[in-house]
Amino acid sequence: xxxxxxxxxxxxxxxxxxxxxxxxxxxxxxxTAAALERYFAAKSSGSPGRTQFYEVERETTALAASxxxxxxxxxxxxxxxSDALNLLAGSLDWAAGDEIVLMDLEFPSNVLPWLRLRExxxxxxxxxxxxxxxxxxxxxxxxxxxxxxxTVSQVSYKNGFQIPFLDELAEAAHRVxxxxxxxxxxALGRVPVSAGQADFLVASSYxxxxxxxxxxxxxxxxxxxxxxxxxxxxxxxxxxxxRPDRFEAFSPKAGASSLVLGMPNFPGIYALQxxxxxxxxxxxxxxxxxxxxxxARLRDGLAERGFELITPGGEGCCSGIISFAHAAxxxxxxxxxxxxxxxWAGDGxxxxxxxxxxxxxxxxxxxxxxxxxSVSAPTLAHSPASVSASTDGLVPT
Numbered sequence: 102x103x104x105x106x107x108x109x110x111x112x113x114x115x116x117x118x119x120x121x122x123x124x125x126x127x128x129x130x131x132x133t134a135a136a137l138e139r140y141f142a143a144k145s146s147g148s149p150g151r152t153q154f155y156e157v158e159r160e161t162t163a164l165a166a167s168x169x170x171x172x173x174x175x176x177x178x179x180x181x182x183s184d185a186l187n188l189l190a191g192s193l194d195w196a197a198g199d200e201i202v203l204m205d206l207e208f209p210s211n212v213l214p215w216l217r218l219r220e221x222x223x224x225x226x227x228x229x230x231x232x233x234x235x236x237x238x239x240x241x242x243x244x245x246x247x248x249x250x251x252t253v254s255q256v257s258y259k260n261g262f263q264i265p266f267l268d269e270l271a272e273a274a275h276r277v278x279x280x281x282x283x284x285x286x287x288a289l290g291r292v293p294v295s296a297g298q299a300d301f302l303v304a305s306s307y308x309x310x311x312x313x314x315x316x317x318x319x320x321x322x323x324x325x326x327x328x329x330x331x332x333x334x335x336x337x338x339x340x341x342x343x344r345p346d347r348f349e350a351f352s353p354k355a356g357a358s359s360l361v362l363g364m365p366n367f368p369g370i371y372a373l374q375x376x377x378x379x380x381x382x383x384x385x386x387x388x389x390x391x392x393x394x395x396x397a398r399l400r401d402g403l404a405e406r407g408f409e410l411i412t413p414g415g416e417g418c419c420s421g422i423i424s425f426a427h428a429a430x431x432x433x434x435x436x437x438x439x440x441x442x443x444x445w446a447g448d449g450x451x452x453x454x455x456x457x458x459x460x461x462x463x464x465x466x467x468x469x470x471x472x473x474x475s476v477s478a479p480t481l482a483h484s485p486a487s488v489s490a491s492t493d494g495l496v497p498t
Contacts, residue, residue, distance in 0.1 A: 106383060106391050108457045115458035119442045119466045124258060124287055124422050124454035127308045129376060136375040140368050154367045161374040164381065165318045168289065171296040176320050177357035178365055178373070182286055183210040185303040185319040186252075188360055189282060190214040192329035197222030199249040202279075204228045204235060206257035211284045215252065223249075230262070234413040237266040241273050248279040255294060256287035259450070260412045261422025263292065271298030280325075289318065290380045291421045291456060292389045296320050306369060309421070309456060311376030315366040321357045335362030380457075388457050392421065395455050395464050399423050402468040406475075409485035411450060424452040428484040436478060440470045 109115050112128045120128060140157075143150035158178065166176040179185050201215045205227050215225050226243045228235060244251060251274040256263045264270065271281045280300040288294050290309035296302055302320040306312035331353070336342045338359045339351045353359035380388070393416075400423050404410055408425040426449060427433055434446025444467075445452040453467065475482030 106388065106457045106460075108383065109460065111379070112458040117441075119463045119470075121453040121455065121459065121463065121467060122443045122445050123291075123309055123456040124261075124452060125308070125445045127290075127311045127376070127456065128458060129311050129313065129372060130379045132379065133311075133313070133372050133375040136371045137368060140371040144367075157367070157374055158365060158370055161370050161377065164374065164377040166320075168377065168381065168385065169285070169294050169296045169302065169320060171320050172323075174356040174358075175296075175323060176318065177360045178370055179317045179319050179360055180315060180366065181317040182284060182303040182305045182319075183214075183317070185301075185317050185360065186211060186282070186284070187214045188319075188331065188333060189301050190218060191332040192326070193249065193280075194330060195221055195223055195249065198224070198247060200224045200226050200245070200247045202226045202228060202240065202243050202248055202251040204240075204253050204257075205230055206233070206259045206262060207252075207254055208258045208284070208286070210286075211252055211254060211282075215250075232413055233260045233411050234262050234415070234418060235264065237269045237273065240270055244273050244277060244279065246277050248274065248277050250274075250280050250282060252282040252284070254284040254287060256285075256292065256420040256422065258287050258422075259448075259452075260424045261287075261420045261452075261454075262413055263288070263418050263420040265417040267295075268298055271300075287422065288420065290376070290385065290388075291392075293385055296322070300325050306373045306376070310373060311379060312373035313369045315369040316373050319357060319360055321360065323356075326353070326357070326359055331359065333362055334359075337361050337363050337365070383457060392455050392457070392459070393419065395459060395461060396421065396423060398461070399453065399455065399464050399467070402464070403471075406468070406471060407483040408451075421456060422452060422454045424450045426485045427451050429481060433474070433481045433484075436474050436481060437467075437470060440473065442467050442470050 111130045114120055114128050143153040162176050162178055163173045166173040203225060228239050228243050253264060274281045282301040283299045285294045285302055285304040289304040300322045304318045306316035307314045338354055338361055340354050403425055410425050412423045430446040430451050433451055434444060437444055
């Protein structure tokens with residue numbers, strides 16, 4: 102069980118504690134402080150600084166595009182993943198009776214925009230997981246000629262299940278004329294992500310991509326937006342904003358740029374550039390391959406201690422997240438934090454997430470700390486809970 106990534110020295114917090122909560126908040130590399138100073142210096146110059154702002158936006162967009170194998174013209178940086186999903190929801194030509202297919206391991210940001218559409222006669226179909234996982238057949242049983250959109254997370258926030266059949270899912274959706282949207286928030290920067298056959302892909306910037314808040318990466322397949330009717334527009338999203346007939350007409354920018362309505366969050370973009378640059382310097386494939394043994398050891402160690410894992414097994418479905426059910430997750434999380442171990446704990450589960458600044462010592466330290474708690478607070482040691490995969494309890498994390 103080794104990791105040759107050697108990144109801990111670039112992440113001060115990862116040296117202070119055992120940090121296993123990237124699925125909630127990623128740690129920025131130390132280079133991000135200098136990146137934000139560069140933003141401040143440019144901002145302090147006033148309007149001349151905009152030249153640098155726009156250049157950093159272009160560079161960061163290109164970095165994000167390269168990470169998913171897409172052309173930069175099909176990628177944009179919006180406010181957050183929720184903004185991107187709502188833009189999609191407001192752009193499609195819906196008709197009463199249309200159906201949206203969701204999976205029951207979705208985070209609320211990929212649920213709520215579609216629930217709102219029920220007011221317009223749109224139906225939401227839920228695909229139920231089995232033992233925390235899905236097969237392509239589970240989706241094919243629900244997709245039909247009324248399906249307008251299939252929307253899924255590549256990696257589930259809840260238990261770390263990674264969909265290994267995204268291409269097949271796209272084919273199933275496209276056969277009936279539906280679109281496929283992918284939320285890659287819990288995947289991008291940690292496991293390989295490909296725009297592939299997806300029609301729309303989004304990801305937040307403050308988790309595995311090591312950025313800050315206020316930026317969402319969005320990919321729109323070539324031609325998708327031209328087939329839609331966006332209900333949101335702003336001065337930044339149109340070409341020739343001061344055209345002579347601007348009080349009578351406008352023309353959206355080509356490609357995904359039309360999704361950015363106003364001035365972007367430039368500080369967040371500077372931070373994201375720093376994070377993506379570091380991710381790219383290491384290599385996502387290397388990150389995923391190097392951390393695989395740590396995730397496997399963590400899973401085995403938790404199972405050996407009798408915790409009820411809700412993360413399914415199988416190498417093809419593995420990601421950076423391992424979760425187990427617990428009747429008192431908040432209390433266990435607090436006990437771990439007292440001892441310098443940071444995980445996410447709530448909603449009937451305890452979730453740990455392993456990224457490039459983690460190593461074997463972190464995994465063994467976490468397991469040892471659980472052993473210590475089992476001695477000092479035995480009621481917290483093995484306290485499984487029945488965790489529903491439904492979206493009834495929407496807990497933001």
